[in-house]
Amino acid sequence: MILPQPEPARLAKREAVISALLGVLPAECVLHTEEALTPYECDGVPAYRQKPMAVVHPRDTSEVSRAMKAMHELEIPVVPWGAGTGLSGGALSLADGVTFAMSRMNRILEVDLDNRLAVVQPGVTNLAITQRVQHEGFYYAPDPSSQIACSIGGNVAENSGGVHCLKYGVTTNNLLGLEVVLSDGEVVRVGGRGYDDGGFDLLGVLTGSEGLLAIITEVTVRLLPKPEVARALLAVFDEVEGAGQAVADVIAAGMIPGGMEIMDKLAIEATEQYAKSGYPVGAEAILLVELDGTASEVEHQIPAAEEILKNAGATEIRISNSEEERLRLWAGRKAAFPAMGRISPDYYCMDGTIPRAALPKMLALIRGLSEKYGLRVANVFHAGDGNLHPLLLYDSNVPGELEKAEEMGAEILKACVDVGGVLTGEHGVGTEKRDLMSYQFGENDLNAMQRVKCSFDDSQLLNPGKMFPQLHRCAELGRMHIHGGKIPFPDIERF
Amino acid sequence: MSEATLAGDSLEAVQEHIVAALEKGEALEVVAGGSKRSYGRDVRAASKQVISVLDVSGLTGIVDYQPNELILVARPGTPLAGLEATLADQGQQFAFEPPHFGEAATLGGALACNLSGPRRFKAGAARDHLLGFQAVTGRGEVVRGGGRVVKNVTGYDLSKLMCGSFGTLAVMTEVVVKVLPRAESERTVLFAGLSDAHGAARLIAASRTPHEPSGLAHLPSGAVLDGPGLEAAAAAASPNGAALTAMRVEGPAASAQARAELLVKEIQGGGNGASGPAHGGAVTILEEGDSRAFWAAVRELTPLPVKEGETLWRFSVAPTAGVALGESLRGAGALRLTYDWGGALVWAVFPGHPAGVHALASRAGGHAQRVRQGPTAALKTTGDGTGKATVDGTETSTENSTEDDTVVNSAEGTAEASKNAGAPFTELSPGQHRLNLNLKLAFDPARVLNPGRMYADI
Ligand SMILES: Cc1cc2nc3c(=O)[nH]c(=O)nc-3n(C[C@H](O)[C@H](O)[C@@H](O)COP(=O)(O)OP(=O)(O)OC[C@H]3O[C@@H](n4cnc5c(N)ncnc54)[C@H](O)[C@@H]3O)c2cc1C
Ligand SMILES: Cc1cc2nc3c(=O)[nH]c(=O)nc-3n(C[C@H](O)[C@H](O)[C@H](O)COP(=O)(O)OP(=O)(O)OC[C@H]3O[C@@H](n4cnc5c(N)ncnc54)[C@H](O)[C@@H]3O)c2cc1C
Numbered sequence: 001m002i003l004p005q006p007e008p009a010r011l012a013k014r015e016a017v018i019s020a021l022l023g024v025l026p027a028e029c030v031l032h033t034e035e036a037l038t039p040y041e042c043d044g045v046p047a048y049r050q051k052p053m054a055v056v057h058p059r060d061t062s063e064v065s066r067a068m069k070a071m072h073e074l075e076i077p078v079v080p081w082g083a084g085t086g087l088s089g090g091a092l093s094l095a096d097g098v099t100f101a102m103s104r105m106n107r108i109l110e111v112d113l114d115n116r117l118a119v120v121q122p123g124v125t126n127l128a129i130t131q132r133v134q135h136e137g138f139y140y141a142p143d144p145s146s147q148i149a150c151s152i153g154g155n156v157a158e159n160s161g162g163v164h165c166l167k168y169g170v171t172t173n174n175l176l177g178l179e180v181v182l183s184d185g186e187v188v189r190v191g192g193r194g195y196d197d198g199g200f201d202l203l204g205v206l207t208g209s210e211g212l213l214a215i216i217t218e219v220t221v222r223l224l225p226k227p228e229v230a231r232a233l234l235a236v237f238d239e240v241e242g243a244g245q246a247v248a249d250v251i252a253a254g255m256i257p258g259g260m261e262i263m264d265k266l267a268i269e270a271t272e273q274y275a276k277s278g279y280p281v282g283a284e285a286i287l288l289v290e291l292d293g294t295a296s297e298v299e300h301q302i303p304a305a306e307e308i309l310k311n312a313g314a315t316e317i318r319i320s321n322s323e324e325e326r327l328r329l330w331a332g333r334k335a336a337f338p339a340m341g342r343i344s345p346d347y348y349c350m351d352g353t354i355p356r357a358a359l360p361k362m363l364a365l366i367r368g369l370s371e372k373y374g375l376r377v378a379n380v381f382h383a384g385d386g387n388l389h390p391l392l393l394y395d396s397n398v399p400g401e402l403e404k405a406e407e408m409g410a411e412i413l414k415a416c417v418d419v420g421g422v423l424t425g426e427h428g429v430g431t432e433k434r435d436l437m438s439y440q441f442g443e444n445d446l447n448a449m450q451r452v453k454c455s456f457d458d459s460q461l462l463n464p465g466k467m468f469p470q471l472h473r474c475a476e477l478g479r480m481h482i483h484g485g486k487i488p489f490p491d492i493e494r495f
Numbered sequence: 496m497s498e499a500t501l502a503g504d505s506l507e508a509v510q511e512h513i514v515a516a517l518e519k520g521e522a523l524e525v526v527a528g529g530s531k532r533s534y535g536r537d538v539r540a541a542s543k544q545v546i547s548v549l550d551v552s553g554l555t556g557i558v559d560y561q562p563n564e565l566i567l568v569a570r571p572g573t574p575l576a577g578l579e580a581t582l583a584d585q586g587q588q589f590a591f592e593p594p595h596f597g598e599a600a601t602l603g604g605a606l607a608c609n610l611s612g613p614r615r616f617k618a619g620a621a622r623d624h625l626l627g628f629q630a631v632t633g634r635g636e637v638v639r640g641g642g643r644v645v646k647n648v649t650g651y652d653l654s655k656l657m658c659g660s661f662g663t664l665a666v667m668t669e670v671v672v673k674v675l676p677r678a679e680s681e682r683t684v685l686f687a688g689l690s691d692a693h694g695a696a697r698l699i700a701a702s703r704t705p706h707e708p709s710g711l712a713h714l715p716s717g718a719v720l721d722g723p724g725l726e727a728a729a730a731a732a733s734p735n736g737a738a739l740t741a742m743r744v745e746g747p748a749a750s751a752q753a754r755a756e757l758l759v760k761e762i763q764g765g766g767n768g769a770s771g772p773a774h775g776g777a778v779t780i781l782e783e784g785d786s787r788a789f790w791a792a793v794r795e796l797t798p799l800p801v802k803e804g805e806t807l808w809r810f811s812v813a814p815t816a817g818v819a820l821g822e823s824l825r826g827a828g829a830l831r832l833t834y835d836w837g838g839a840l841v842w843a844v845f846p847g848h849p850a851g852v853h854a855l856a857s858r859a860g861g862h863a864q865r866v867r868q869g870p871t872a873a874l875k876t877t878g879d880g881t882g883k884a885t886v887d888g889t890e891t892s893t894e895n896s897t898e899d900d901t902v903v904n905s906a907e908g909t910a911e912a913s914k915n916a917g918a919p920f921t922e923l924s925p926g927q928h929r930l931n932l933n934l935k936l937a938f939d940p941a942r943v944l945n946p947g948r949m950y951a952d953i
Contacts, residue, residue: 114699115813137705159648166645172652173623188926193813194839195615198862199923199931199949200664201622204655208648228705248563254586254676294707296750353644355564385646386564425646433649440649441639448638448938449651455933467650478940 001406001431003050004465006096010076014053017076017098021056024066029104031055040099043084043091044146047348047402048431052079052093057104061179061187061217064100068215069185071098077461078183080211082122082154085146087349088430090158090210090466100215102153108132109218115193116223117176122153122216126160129221138223141168144426145334153216159208161426163259163290163333166384168224170426172207179218180206183457193220205452210428211463213456230258230292231321232329233305235314236283240264240379243287244359246312247383250289253308255301258292260384261333266343267378267391268332274339277332280316287314287383288333290326336380337391344376344393348405352416353425356386365415366390373408375401387425388416414439429467437469451477504553504572506629506637506668512549513666514635516943523549525662525945527572527601536919538945546946552601554668562587565645566626567674571603571667578602588677590618594794596867603667609659612794613710613743616702616814616836622658624673630657630665633939643671656934663945663953664938678745682755683710683786685731685779686740686763691715691834694740695818697762698837701742702814704761706754710743710790711837715821718798718833724788731779743790748783755780799833799842806845806868808852812861814838820859827851853921865919920949 021030031037032054042049053076058064071078077097084091093099106123111133118129118140126147129140143162144150150160156178161170168174177191190202197203206213237243243262250257263271264285272279279286287309291301302319309317320326332339340347354362363379370377376393390412394405413423413433417440423433437446446468453460454474464471501523503509516523524538526548538546554572561567562585569578575595582588592612593605611620627641640653657667686697694713701708714720716738720729732739742762744754759778781789792798801807812820817838824832827850829843845852848868856863923931928950935942935953947953 112813112815113703114815116702117813137703159652161646169619169623170646170648172655173619182926186926188930189924190927192860193816194811194861195836196609196611196620196659196811196840198811198864198921199659199927199953200934201609201655201659202927202930204622204652204658207655208652213651225703225705225707251565251676252563254679256676294705294746294750294754296753297746300747300750353642353646355561355566355644357561357564382646386644387646421644422642422647422649424649425644426648428648429650437650440642444636444638445640446650448632448636448640448653451937452651452653452656452934455930455937 001048003048003092003431004094006094010096011053013074013076017071017074018054020070020074021054021067021098024070025056025058025063029057029059029063031057040081040084040093040101043086043089045087045089045092045432047396048089048092050093050095052095052097052099055081055099055101057101059104061181064181064215064217065185065187067100068181068183072184072459072461075459075461077464078215079463080153080157080215082151082157083125083149085150086154086158086430087351087427088424088432090428090430090463091154092431092466094465102151105217113138113223117193117220118223119218119220120152122151122156122219124152126150126152126155133223134226137226139226140221141174141224142171145337152219152221156207156216156219157209157211158426158428161382161387163261163382165382166260167256167258172204174222175203175207175219176222177220178203178206178216180214180216182214183459183461187217188214191220208428210430210467212453212467213462215462227258227292228295229298230290230326231298231302231319232326233289233291233302233309233320234318234329235287235289235309236280236316237285237287237314240285240363241360242313243285244356244383246287246309246314248356249308249312250305251384253304255291255305257289257305257384259288259290260382261288262286262379262381262383263333263336264379266376267336267380270343270378271332271336271339273342275332275335277328279332288329333380340378340391340393345395345397346393346402348392348394348409349427350388350390350392350409350412351424351427352413352421353385353387354416354419354421356383358419358421359386361419362388362415366412369408369411373404375405375408382425385425386421410436431466434465434467435469437467447472447477454478500548501550502553503549503551503666506631509549509551509554509666509668510631510635510637513631513633513943516547517635517941519545520941521545521547522943522946523547525549525551525666527552527604536948536950538948544946549666551603551666552599554603557581558669562674565674566643567672568643569602569670569672571606571670572601575600575602575605582674583677586677587674589624589672590614590675591621591624592618592794593621594796596795602670602672606658606667606670607660607662613712613790613835616711616839617707617709618675620658622655625654625658625670626673627671628654628657628667629669630667632665633941633943638665641671645673661945661948663935663948666944678751680748680751680783681743681745681786682751682783683781683789684742684755684758685728685781687731687777687779688737689713689740691738691818691821694738695834695838697740698742698834699814700762701758702837704758706744706758707746708742708758709745710741710793711835712741712793713834713838714739714741714793714798715832717831719800720792720798722788722792722797724785725792727779727781727785728789731777741789741793743786752780793833793835796833796842799831799844801844801867804847805830806848807866808843808845809864809866810841810843810856810859810861812839812841812856812859816859816861817841820855820861823855823859824852827855848917850917853918856921862921864921918950922950
């Protein structure tokens with residue numbers, strides 16, 4: 001991966017940038033010494049590192065707006081930073097840019113249970129929202145495994161998912177409104193407290209925009225009443241394909257479980273060493289199914305699900321009978337990523353989505369690649385929606401292993417596209433998958449996306465170098481080829 | 496209906512017509528059949544430009560349906576009714592429950608209008624179910640967005656822009672829609688005779704329970720409940736056409752029944768922290784068939800008929816703001832109202848074109864859209880074979896009657912009348928408007944597609 005290259009003309013403005021920032025923010029909110037910048041050198045992808053010229057910690061929307069405006073005037077790129085847990089290098093700082101860390105904007109501004117919503121600042125962690133409302137029987141549904149640390153602003157920017165998203169949707173399905181700051185400093189609100197907004201779905205397009213369209217300064221999330229009960233089933237299989245078939249059978253039976261997760265042998269082994277949750281070490285695969293909802297419905301579904309899993313070849317089925325047991329069944333899965341640290345110095349997490357029917361084919365392919373590259377792979381899937389997380393184990397101290405892992409990862413992602421899937425199900429494109437975008441999308445498709453970028457940020461100062469293999473100048477994209485006749489409304493401004 | 500002038504019945508044809516319009520400096524009105532044609536602004540009224548009809552109702556058929564992957568790939572002109580029957584055969588449905596407003600309503604029309612039914616507050620809107628698409632933009636370029644899998648964050652979520660853009664950015668030629676299992680059964684609790692305020696309070700109370708209601712509507716007294724399957728609901732409202740406060744629960748029959756009974760107990764008793772009043776309201780529980788018929792009626796707005804010269808408006812606000820807005824709308828002349836989405840969606844019928852509704856909507860923190868106006872103007876192809884449409888005053892409506900103040904005999908006249916009628920959509924904030932306009936010009940810089948359909952310049 002070639003990191004975004006700094007422009008000397010911008011590096012030369014470093015002094016001016018810092019003094020402009022100090023002009024709009026108090027000194028304690030502007031970091032620019034080497035050691036102060038170190039925490040912002042990399043996000044959740046340690047393989048890519050770059051320090052920004054400065055980091056700012058705005059405390060409210062108007063500070064974001066003023067700092068952004070100052071950077072706009074100086075033509076300095078800005079990278080929004082939530083909690084830095086992103087897994088695609090989306091928040092990777094730019095050496096000729098300024099990183100806007102949103103962590104000080106961490107207040108829950110309002111909870112309105114009659115309207116089932118909360119208004120929060122972007123630096124609030126995902127879990128903090130649920131923690132604030134759970135004693136009243138409510139929760140915020142999207143639950144990325146990183147929820148204890150990741151920020152809601154980062155969740156919106158990545159359109160993050162979680163283990164419960166097959167049933168309850170990902171971030172975009174659980175938002176009502178946003179306040180954002182555009183690259184020229186203008187503050188715009190989209191959505192609101194009702195369900196539908198007027199005009200184009202700006203809320204929808206801002207969600208998942210990876211910090212390239214605007215800086216999110218306030219989020220109105222939907223809250224849901226906590227399901228009355230949740231019970232988990234853990235089924236053991238002789239082969240991963242069997243677990244995959246069981247998932248298809250559950251869906252074919254008309255059930256949409258709260259979560260369905262598959263882990264393969266190596267993943268089971270690693271998590272068992274780390275979390276000791278009693279998983280069957282040595283088994284080829286386990287499938288976790290969580291059924292949640294009203295008590296009457298879950299009671300109805302448990303025996304049906306058990307029957308389906310048995311018929312699909314489960315050799316053992318455990319069913320939680322208490323909240324404690326349920327959490328124990330999940331403990332291993334929740335610890336899957338950190339557990340990799342026990343069996344490998346480094347791991348590289350892939351995130352493609354495939355049509356579930358292609359699972360056997362993908363598994364065979366991953367096994368083949370694992371042999372070809374000589375790297376072990378542990379598989380964890382959000383099985384219900386076909387979102388794969390192959391974890392490629394490597395050692396960055398061994399020269400060439402990182403590059404091998406990257407190359408192998410790219411092959412896996414291309415294969416996901418080949419079978420009708422996509423490059424990323426929830427972690428985003430960021431720096432990491434930028435160059436693969438043209439494998440999934442054609443030139444017209446990418447140009448259409450870049451025109452969306454230009455509609456919000458024609459200065460292209462927000463998070464450049466991410467998402468697109470090559471960022472075209474907006475003026476260049478605006479050109480339209482008209483044969484013969486003239487464009488109507490020639491007086492209308494275009495870019 | 497032979498009003499169509501340019502047949503956009505394939506990707507190539509759609510592209511060809513758009514490119515031709517670009518070359519000639521003309522514009523196109525994108526119509527799938529027209530059941531939602533009077534939703535929004537009259538494209539023809541907006542300019543004196545030559546505007547041809549691009550009829551995409553011929554872009555039909557299922558391309559791929561994989562129940563186990565929860566996806567349906569179809570051409571957007573496919574009628575909703577047939578698609579829903581195909582899904583039902585596999586025990587599935589569009590969870591967003593799109594209203595049809597006419598027998599031949601199409602999938603593309605529902606998506607382009609982002610129209611969602613009573614389940615919206617639980618299951619999401621049309622925009623939450625469009626996973627991917629292929630479309631021809633106003634630049635004449637074929638663009639794909641999204642994908643064919645249910646979980647995808649690769650690049651910007653362009654599908655969201657297709658929904659609710661009323662065909663002003665691109666003409667969809669293929670769509671990938673998420674489909675979900677249909678509940679085995681359902682029940683509906685009806686409380687009769689509550690005031691609007693009390694009914695709405697009970698909807699809010701129900702929305703706070705863990706019983707997973709999937710329909711929460713309040714029909715003030717006077718709602719029209721006739722039609723097959725509505726006998727039980729009508730009986731609940733009899734003898735005087737009392738108001739009905741309705742709560743639907745879906746799931747296996749035993750579960751639905753149990754939850755319906757719990758709702759009755761908790762909501763009527765005002766227990767479980769519910770903020771609803773403890774008094775009033777005879778209770779009926781509708782069985783599966785009656786419940787389905789009732790919510791189909793709520794979805795299609797049959798309890799709220801729109802008569803000659805009247806207009807139908809839709810207001811989206813926070814759930815708790817619904818009833819207060821409804822009261823102010825009555826003050827502004829609204830004749831009939833219904834509340835859906837737990838109070839967050841207010842439908843109102845006005846005589847003619849009301850003044851000041853947008854201000855009332857904004858004050859309530861939401862926005863307003865005019866969805867229908869009595870009978871619609873017919874669009875007829877002139878016999879000269881050029882495919883140019885002209886507006887005439889021919890009466891076309893089947894369900895409603897004759898005159899409408901926007902139906903006049905010339906394009907200029909229509910523009911005049913439409914101006915008098917006022918904007919159908921509440922104006923956006925300056926910042927939103929700027930972004931909307933930039934997006935319009937990004938996709939359709941020459942304003943070929945439905946110019947002026949949503950706002951004067953969009
Ligand atoms: C005058 C008239 C009277 C009618 N009366 C009846 C009747 O009484 N009963 C009955 O059953 N049927 C009736 N119909 C037919 C019925 O209304 C239409 O059949 C139905 O197909 C309408 O399509 P629609 O509602 O899906 O979308 P439309 O109303 O055609 O379109 C809605 C919006 O979506 C946009 N759109 C549609 N397709 C696309 C696409 N592919 N890509 C992008 N944007 C798109 C349009 O531009 C428009 O902005 C009537 C039709 C007309 C014209
Ligand atoms: C152990 C682990 C488990 C994980 N599990 C999951 C999972 O289950 N599901 C899942 O989806 N992800 C998961 N992730 C990935 C990551 O946690 C999510 O992508 C998360 O949403 C990132 O949030 P953040 O606050 O850390 O954002 P960052 O990493 O700081 O930033 C992510 C992106 O968002 C942008 N951004 C951040 N804040 C803003 C803002 N206020 N305005 C505009 N743009 C902004 C950044 O520029 C960047 O492009 C996991 C990560 C780890 C380390």
